[in-house]
Amino acid sequence: DAGVIQSPRHEVTEMGQEVTLRCKPISGHNSLFWYRQTMMRGLELLIYFNNNVPIDDSGMPEDRFSAKMPNASFSTLKIQPSEPRDSAVYFCASSPRLAGGPEYNEQFFGPGTRLTVL
Amino acid sequence: QKEVEQNSGPLSVPEGAIASLNCTYSDRGSQSFFWYRQYSGKSPELIMFIYSNGDKEDGRFTAQLNKASQYVSLLIRDSQPSDSATYLCAVSTGRRALTFGSGTRLQVQP
Numbered sequence: 001d002a003g004v005i006q007s008p009r010h011e012v013t014e015m016g017q018e019v020t021l022r023c024k025p026i027s028g029h030n031s032l033f034w035y036r037q038t039m040m041r042g043l044e045l046l047i048y049f050n051n052n053v054p055i056d057d058s059g060m061p062e063d064r065f066s067a068k069m070p071n072a073s074f075s076t077l078k079i080q081p082s083e084p085r086d087s088a089v090y091f092c093a094s095s096p097r098l099a100g101g102p103e104y105n106e107q108f109f110g111p112g113t114r115l116t117v118l
Numbered sequence: 119q120k121e122v123e124q125n126s127g128p129l130s131v132p133e134g135a136i137a138s139l140n141c142t143y144s145d146r147g148s149q150s151f152f153w154y155r156q157y158s159g160k161s162p163e164l165i166m167f168i169y170s171n172g173d174k175e176d177g178r179f180t181a182q183l184n185k186a187s188q189y190v191s192l193l194i195r196d197s198q199p200s201d202s203a204t205y206l207c208a209v210s211t212g213r214r215a216l217t218f219g220s221g222t223r224l225q226v227q228p
Contacts (some may be wrong), residue, residue, distance in 0.1 A: 042219070056215065108164075
């Protein structure tokens, strides 16, 4: 069974360019999370979706960041325009359910996208 | 004050020893607690979760929870060099997504 799939795995771009990160959650999972990880700030939640609906986007740094989940099997995180301080590893994770027992809060992480903005 | 606090380490233990990793949290409404392991350059992977006060054992791993003290820990018995990684504590209040600590780096010396 395939895990969470993210693409691209590495992205190098120049400041001001648009960057789109993609995620395919595990089939049957109905919650999807976007995280950003840096040495300085650790693992930060950017936004999460439940049943394709954004629930909490308070972690999105600013208007340059946007995320969509048009269907249960695909999500994108877009940065436009990108800046050097956006350089980080971006993880997508999915979970079987958001509410319910604690076992349903288990999140399965994708391999991440390492973004470098020059 | 951070919502979930961990000592960044590194915590260095000899092979075969018990490694003790600690985590404190600020939200008394927190309901479930997770320990993730992250190898360098890899994504976090779940080791175990706990939601009741006391101990929960899974193989060489034991999670301990004390809600009164807002404290959760992870013990790794018979530590192996392959356990060397960063261990992330994560907390859930039920409706919200997980809040992660900054992680403790564990080094197991052969």
